[in-house]
Amino acid sequence: MIPTDLDWCRGQDAADPLAHCRDRFDLPEGVIYLDGNSLGPLPKGVAERVQKVIAHEWRNDLIKSWNTADWVNLPTRVGAKIAPLVGAGAHQVVMADSTSVNLFKVAAAACKLNPGRTEILSEPGNFPTDLYMMQGLTDFLGPDYKLRTVPRGEIGDAIDENTAVVLLTHVHYVTADMYDMKAMTELAHENGALMAWDLSHSAGAVPLELATSGADFAVGCGYKYLNGGPGAPAFVYVADKHLKTARQPLSGWFGHKAPFEFVDDFDPADDVRRMLVGTPPVIGASALDAALDAFNGADMETIRRKSVALGDLFIALSRERLARFGYKVVTPENPRIRGSHVSLKGDNGYAVMQALIDRGVIGDFRAPDHMRFGFTPLYLGFEDVYRAVEILEDILETEAWRDPKYSARGAVT
Numbered sequence: 001m002i003p004t005d006l007d008w009c010r011g012q013d014a015a016d017p018l019a020h021c022r023d024r025f026d027l028p029e030g031v032i033y034l035d036g037n038s039l040g041p042l043p044k045g046v047a048e049r050v051q052k053v054i055a056h057e058w059r060n061d062l063i064k065s066w067n068t069a070d071w072v073n074l075p076t077r078v079g080a081k082i083a084p085l086v087g088a089g090a091h092q093v094v095m096a097d098s099t100s101v102n103l104f105k106v107a108a109a110a111c112k113l114n115p116g117r118t119e120i121l122s123e124p125g126n127f128p129t130d131l132y133m134m135q136g137l138t139d140f141l142g143p144d145y146k147l148r149t150v151p152r153g154e155i156g157d158a159i160d161e162n163t164a165v166v167l168l169t170h171v172h173y174v175t176a177d178m179y180d181m182k183a184m185t186e187l188a189h190e191n192g193a194l195m196a197w198d199l200s201h202s203a204g205a206v207p208l209e210l211a212t213s214g215a216d217f218a219v220g221c222g223y224k225y226l227n228g229g230p231g232a233p234a235f236v237y238v239a240d241k242h243l244k245t246a247r248q249p250l251s252g253w254f255g256h257k258a259p260f261e262f263v264d265d266f267d268p269a270d271d272v273r274r275m276l277v278g279t280p281p282v283i284g285a286s287a288l289d290a291a292l293d294a295f296n297g298a299d300m301e302t303i304r305r306k307s308v309a310l311g312d313l314f315i316a317l318s319r320e321r322l323a324r325f326g327y328k329v330v331t332p333e334n335p336r337i338r339g340s341h342v343s344l345k346g347d348n349g350y351a352v353m354q355a356l357i358d359r360g361v362i363g364d365f366r367a368p369d370h371m372r373f374g375f376t377p378l379y380l381g382f383e384d385v386y387r388a389v390e391i392l393e394d395i396l397e398t399e400a401w402r403d404p405k406y407s408a409r410g411a412v413t
């Protein structure tokens, strides 16, 4: 058992090699933000950068900024900045579109690279958009194609001669269960399937070795642990062996070899830019670009060590103080198979979470009965975790959540 007293937490904070990173974020006073796994907070420098893009690059320099401010290369420049966080080479990652759209592109490209095989394999309970996009893709590809979902424990056995691509989310969005990327990728390859990973809950949170894992494709989210802001662009990774051969069906002009030649026939770029579709969203992309500076000098191993320690503390405190209210930890205790958030399952989770948010502790609720708490080492300390559980215990103890105002639901939970 790890210590769970306040003095120990303060000692951990005093010795924390990442403590100085908290100052890189502009967090509201009095908030303990445990939802960086859903929307990262505002890093300092982002507002200034966006202001510069609007007031200088757009207002003054107008269309010249495509060249003078190098707007045109934002997709590869931001991709190159994300690459070291996911264990990829700068030439293998490009910023593009949304995660949903990128899922469609990589799965379609994988099916095309693996002709004769007509099944996309995933798991039930994967993030909805992953399954929805695959349903849309297989429906579009025709009656031969189908999406098959099997529980995570059975995926290895389910990969067969008809599996074109295995598409999995590396860290599960509810439970935080984490796959062994290399082992699963090897299983897919042994059976002739390609492997595509959704890194939405992994990028910027856990160390990744995309290139050495052998993964064929990956996609990930810009607004979660990468802190790019609401609706920030996402990214795509392509393994070297597919960089010149992968074909995705959304063949827009930014994926063309020479977009400004304005020729009639599509000819894909012979690098990762073939995953692009249209004009990059310059303002949002610039915000993401500036946000990534929050990772400067903070290596993923150090981030991971602290993330695991914060998660361990939260799990221990929850067991100690919340079990008597029937609250259970559903996230694996073993850090080898755990991402960077922890979910609790219990009654009245929605109202309890609203009461918690009202007290300055922000997590989120996932239907039907999970409360999620994200642990983001760049701006959270051990005492924050201690206080969060203390306040949660108080809300359960006093039944403050029973106030009807905590039961009114917004459109986004």
Ligand SMILES: *Cc1c(COP(=O)(O)O)cnc(C)c1O
Pocket: 098, 099, 100, 101, 127, 129, 130, 169, 173, 198, 200, 201, 221, 234
């Ligand atoms: C957050 C998340 C997405 C988000 O997709 P959008 O296209 O940005 O809405 C996709 N997949 C997973 C696993 C996620 O966690």
